[in-house]
Amino acid sequence: MASGVAVALLALVPLGFVVTYTVLIGPSEAWDLLVRPRIGELLWNTTRLVVGCMAASLVIGVGCAWVVERTDLPWRPLWHGLLVAPLAVPAFVNSFGWVSLTHAVEGYAGALLIVTLSYYPLVYLPVVASLRGLDPALEETAYSLEHGRWRTFRRVVLPQLRPAMLGGCLLVGLHLLAEFGALQMLRFPTFTTAIYDQYRSTFNGPAANMIAGVLVLCCALLLTAELRLRGHRRYSRVAHGAARPVERQRLGRARWPVAGLLAALLALAVGVPTYSLLHWLSVGSSTEFPVGELLAAAGTSLGLGAAGAALTVVLALPVAWLAIRYRSLASTAVERSTYVANALPGIVVALALVTVSIRVVQPAYQTFGLLLVAYAIMFLPRAVVSVRAALEQAPLVLDDVAHSLGAGPLATARRVTLPIIAPGIGAGAALVFLAVSTELTATLMLSPIDTSTLATEFWSASSSVAYGAAAPYALLLVLISIPATILLGRHATLAAPAEGLAR
Amino acid sequence: MSSLHLDGVTRSFGPVRAVDQVRLSVPQSSITAVLGPSGCGKTTLLRLIAGFLEPESGTIRFGDLVVAGAGRALSPQARRVGYVPQEGALFPHLDVAANIAFGLPRSRRRSRRDRTARITEMLDLVELPASYADRYPHELSGGQQQRVALARALAPNPTVVLLDEPFSSLDASLRASTGQAVVRALRAASATAVLVTHDQDEALSLADQVAVMRGGRLIQADAPYTLYRSPVDADVARFVGGATALPAHVTDGVATCVLGDLPLARPCPDGAAEVLVRPEQVRLDSAASDARVEARVSEVRFYGHDAACRLDLQPDGPALVARIIGLEAPEVGSIVKVGVAGGVVAFPG
Numbered sequence: 001m002a003s004g005v006a007v008a009l010l011a012l013v014p015l016g017f018v019v020t021y022t023v024l025i026g027p028s029e030a031w032d033l034l035v036r037p038r039i040g041e042l043l044w045n046t047t048r049l050v051v052g053c054m055a056a057s058l059v060i061g062v063g064c065a066w067v068v069e070r071t072d073l074p075w076r077p078l079w080h081g082l083l084v085a086p087l088a089v090p091a092f093v094n095s096f097g098w099v100s101l102t103h104a105v106e107g108y109a110g111a112l113l114i115v116t117l118s119y120y121p122l123v124y125l126p127v128v129a130s131l132r133g134l135d136p137a138l139e140e141t142a143y144s145l146e147h148g149r150w151r152t153f154r155r156v157v158l159p160q161l162r163p164a165m166l167g168g169c170l171l172v173g174l175h176l177l178a179e180f181g182a183l184q185m186l187r188f189p190t191f192t193t194a195i196y197d198q199y200r201s202t203f204n205g206p207a208a209n210m211i212a213g214v215l216v217l218c219c220a221l222l223l224t225a226e227l228r229l230r231g232h233r234r235y236s237r238v239a240h241g242a243a244r245p246v247e248r249q250r251l252g253r254a255r256w257p258v259a260g261l262l263a264a265l266l267a268l269a270v271g272v273p274t275y276s277l278l279h280w281l282s283v284g285s286s287t288e289f290p291v292g293e294l295l296a297a298a299g300t301s302l303g304l305g306a307a308g309a310a311l312t313v314v315l316a317l318p319v320a321w322l323a324i325r326y327r328s329l330a331s332t333a334v335e336r337s338t339y340v341a342n343a344l345p346g347i348v349v350a351l352a353l354v355t356v357s358i359r360v361v362q363p364a365y366q367t368f369g370l371l372l373v374a375y376a377i378m379f380l381p382r383a384v385v386s387v388r389a390a391l392e393q394a395p396l397v398l399d400d401v402a403h404s405l406g407a408g409p410l411a412t413a414r415r416v417t418l419p420i421i422a423p424g425i426g427a428g429a430a431l432v433f434l435a436v437s438t439e440l441t442a443t444l445m446l447s448p449i450d451t452s453t454l455a456t457e458f459w460s461a462s463s464s465v466a467y468g469a470a471a472p473y474a475l476l477l478v479l480i481s482i483p484a485t486i487l488l489g490r491h492a493t494l495a496a497p498a499e500g501l502a503r
Numbered sequence: 504m505s506s507l508h509l510d511g512v513t514r515s516f517g518p519v520r521a522v523d524q525v526r527l528s529v530p531q532s533s534i535t536a537v538l539g540p541s542g543c544g545k546t547t548l549l550r551l552i553a554g555f556l557e558p559e560s561g562t563i564r565f566g567d568l569v570v571a572g573a574g575r576a577l578s579p580q581a582r583r584v585g586y587v588p589q590e591g592a593l594f595p596h597l598d599v600a601a602n603i604a605f606g607l608p609r610s611r612r613r614s615r616r617d618r619t620a621r622i623t624e625m626l627d628l629v630e631l632p633a634s635y636a637d638r639y640p641h642e643l644s645g646g647q648q649q650r651v652a653l654a655r656a657l658a659p660n661p662t663v664v665l666l667d668e669p670f671s672s673l674d675a676s677l678r679a680s681t682g683q684a685v686v687r688a689l690r691a692a693s694a695t696a697v698l699v700t701h702d703q704d705e706a707l708s709l710a711d712q713v714a715v716m717r718g719g720r721l722i723q724a725d726a727p728y729t730l731y732r733s734p735v736d737a738d739v740a741r742f743v744g745g746a747t748a749l750p751a752h753v754t755d756g757v758a759t760c761v762l763g764d765l766p767l768a769r770p771c772p773d774g775a776a777e778v779l780v781r782p783e784q785v786r787l788d789s790a791a792s793d794a795r796v797e798a799r800v801s802e803v804r805f806y807g808h809d810a811a812c813r814l815d816l817q818p819d820g821p822a823l824v825a826r827i828i829g830l831e832a833p834e835v836g837s838i839v840k841v842g843v844a845g846g847v848v849a850f851p852g
Contacts, residue, residue, distance in 0.1 A: 397592045400555050403579035404586035405606030405659060415605070419596045 017352035061123025084489035090438035092181025097273030123168030130164035280471035305437035308375035316383035346441035390424020505566030512561035523719035536710035554579035585656030606659035768846030785825035
């Protein structure tokens, strides 16, 4: 319990920073800073982007998952791999790909299109995993009760997918609230880009902090909404034994049009940024290959990614453990508090840590350690979500059996629990690795002087409109993200066998 | 293997006394079934023996070794019990061989020859082919999973084997055969075993001793035959085997009730009483007994080898259940003569 609480407290440091700052400003000035037309505009922009993107991701994610898992679509494994692929293209690289080809994508419609194409896999992946674990007997029962395909999907399958859908939507929403690079490039101002501008260009601390406060409220709203909607119902298989393989729905004449739709989606999500990158690599006048710098930046990104992933997963373990094994209000509070930092833009986390480290632990300022702590705070939710799901696969009765066979708590963890949750932990680590190796704002603020990562080098090149110079970094960013993405996609499809036990 | 003794074992959850002052002895190398309806505390009792829970008071001994009570509690891993939970709970990430070898001491796990020998021996014991060793749990049927779970529990030579409703998740035909196979394996291993179940057929047919629990208390622990023949109260009689209770008056070892004068199987003080008539004691159209009561057949459940008939005593008497040979079952609606064979059990009151 103590370690879980410690992690939660660490995750709450940035929030504490924002709140303290707000209190120090005083109510009247806070009010003046909040009630401005500018804030109204930002609120409208942020809300319509988040709501629109969550809705679109839900439709695309659930639709694709159902087609891949439950129909006789040709080349299903290939589609699955490709549908996860956008995860390997960071959102700001994706918008670079679009915006460097056409400026028509600036503004709401373009922003919505690009962030949806970047983030729908966050819904697709958990829904695929859920569909795999879902006993087809439920659907067959519905058919026998004279429910058609569509009614069965709506009344039987959808409710079962609800935890996965809500969890995925929550992730999409939180990502969007914190998204900076992509939206900045598309000139679509939201709370997060506004905070960055306030800090960077005008150094207007109080105003930025007030916006951060509103952003934190948005995040809290999302979290409670998800908690409410999820409810307390149990979603699990009632029967014993292994689930039967699925009888796939025949698409019939719709088979090729459906495949065509998927191909079109992938052309937009993967094809356009890939084409754009290759285009700038080959024709860009500013294209150059400073091999030494590229390698150094890649090395730093990989190292930070690996170290950040390791630290984050270690911190996520006690939190998820509490949430699953000791269900209570307190443990839910601990788990939920780790989500808060994810909605804070990297720059708020970074500045909170800068302030705290300068005032409290001076030697930590501008060290890799502090940077890693920032990553851990920002990306804990991804690790917690995966580790939590994995722990649900290891029911307590297995611990009982192991104890009765002479294995003490440590041996049980080593021989039973860890091997069962290892795939989930791997998936969590992969998610964090992806996030860290492409992280931009916190890295810019916190990394020791003269540190260059792929993301920061890419950013400085692309913001000076040196598209050709930015392209090699973008390509490397995509390349180092690929192995982790493959791991993720495979994990979702392997999660099924243990499902029977996790009742 | 050693014997198992419980004395005054009590455990509450909040205000509910899940296990209340239970006293029970399981002789070495014998099987005791703990029988009771769901919620009677039988699973809690098992978890107390295994060490997953600690009793508030009372002692649990394995032979002469106190494992719980008198201020000490041995951890589950130090008790060396073999535990077979309801759904088998095989480790999903390990194959059958690794599951069985899980509890073996490290030295035996490392020695390939020792390990293989023990796994083969155990698979043989639970009547599974040796080729199953490299299958994974999800490739086995429910009954096979249960057998592997038993093999895993028996492999390290436990002091006591505990089975928590191991057959309840299996379908009816598999349940009987798996039950018999499990008991053969337990006997072959000379195991001291406690089997928790809510199925009276299972308890009576598989165990050496049946302990009936109700509301956390242990009501009666006896050999199946004794339990069936001499239940301590009417509830136990009805729960084990079923019986119809009729008001009666006892004088000089004879109970007088609507079915006539019935001899008592065991003594009961004179006066008002309740007699219990087992379904198989009821005879229809029997010339030998004093079949002077008439009844109308209101329902017949035909099983082939036998049939259960529901009889309404005429003109307005209570209902009675008779179990008779299948091919002798009467028509529904017909009037039959009813008699009772053998002595009946009476309870004063």
